[in-house]
Every structure is written in C-alpha cells, then in structure tokens.
Amino acid sequence: MKIKSQRDFWSGLMFLGVGVAFAWGATSYTFGDSARPGPGYFPFGLGVLLALLGGFVLFKALTLESEGGDPVGPIAWRPLLLVVAAVVVFGLALPRLGLACTLPLTILVASLASDEFRWRDVLVSSLVLTVGSWALFILGLKLNIPLWPIYLAV
Structure with missing residues (x-):
C-alpha cells in the first residue's frame, strides 16, 4: 500500500x-x-x-x-512550544492570578507564536476574551472561578 x-x-x-x-x-x-x-x-x-x-x-x-x-515539512518548534507554554501558563496561573490577569497573559504568550504579532491585536483580543469569559463563565454559568488575584480578593 x-x-x-x-x-x-x-x-x-x-x-x-x-x-x-x-x-x-x-x-x-x-x-x-x-x-x-x-x-x-x-x-x-x-x-x-x-x-x-x-x-x-x-x-x-x-x-x-x-x-x-504532500510531504511533511519541518516541525515549527517555536510556535508549538509557545502554544503549549500558553496552556501551561493558564493552568498554573488561573488559581493564583484570577481570570482578569491570566487570560491576557495566556493570550500574550500564545500570540508570540505568530509571525504577525501586533500589540493592538493582543490588547483587543485580551479585552474581548476576558470580558466575554467573565460574562459567560462567572455571570452566566455561575462557575467558581477567581476573577482577581488571590491577594486582591475581598
């Protein structure tokens, strides 16, 4: 075959x-x-x-x-490692930094994997995804996810 x-x-x-x-x-x-x-x-x-x-x-x-x-090309190590690092950062940072700080940090790390990195895109994505995630998961679904870092929580 x-x-x-x-x-x-x-x-x-x-x-x-x-x-x-x-x-x-x-x-x-x-x-x-x-x-x-x-x-x-x-x-x-x-x-x-x-x-x-x-x-x-x-x-x-x-x-x-x-x-x-359709041969397989070389492995793009930098984007692969940065996207995996973004997932690890999210998992480790969410309980300590809360959703409001973790999502922008995760988006920043994942965005560094692209050759078309722009700060404006990172900031807009961070804002939209953080507000959307807050509205969906914390307000809508009432999940017990910290919004702010543990040292700022009241």
Whole structure:
C-alpha cells in the first residue's frame, strides 16, 4: 500500500490515536444517559468523533493521489512550544492570578507564536476574551472561578 499524502497520513494517524485514547480513557467514568449525562459521556463521544475524523483523513491519505505526495515539512518548534507554554501558563496561573490577569497573559504568550504579532491585536483580543469569559463563565454559568488575584480578593 502506498501513502499518497504524508501530511494527511500522519495527521489522520494522530487524530485516530488521540481519539481512541480519549474514548478509552472515558470508559473509566460513568456514562449516565442522554437526559442526565455522566462525566464520561462527553469525552467518550468526542473521542469517537475524533477517531472517526482521523480514520477518514487516513483513508483519504491512502486512496487519493496528491501532487508531489504532500510531504511533511519541518516541525515549527517555536510556535508549538509557545502554544503549549500558553496552556501551561493558564493552568498554573488561573488559581493564583484570577481570570482578569491570566487570560491576557495566556493570550500574550500564545500570540508570540505568530509571525504577525501586533500589540493592538493582543490588547483587543485580551479585552474581548476576558470580558466575554467573565460574562459567560462567572455571570452566566455561575462557575467558581477567581476573577482577581488571590491577594486582591475581598
């Protein structure tokens, strides 16, 4: 069997692997039912959908010919590491710095991954996403997420 598109092959394989891992990991939680889903319901469904998407992309890579074989290029390490760092910063900073400080910091770190970095875009994104997240998660859903740093909380 010949791989017709390396990019689609490896991305399909990655989606399939991650989807199967999430679906398998979700089986250790209770599922509940459609009216009252348990903690395993959503991750299992999402894992299955991701695995199906990966299978479709993998099938396409093995059957449809693409010009030049669509080779995999070099790994863009800087953007990859900065986006992963942004996720880590969010996870570590949210309980200590609160939503109002953590989101702009996360957006700044993730924005540094782009070659088209502009301060104006970072500031606008930070403002819109912070206000939107506050309105949705704290006001709307009443989640217990700190808004301000723990040393400023009243």
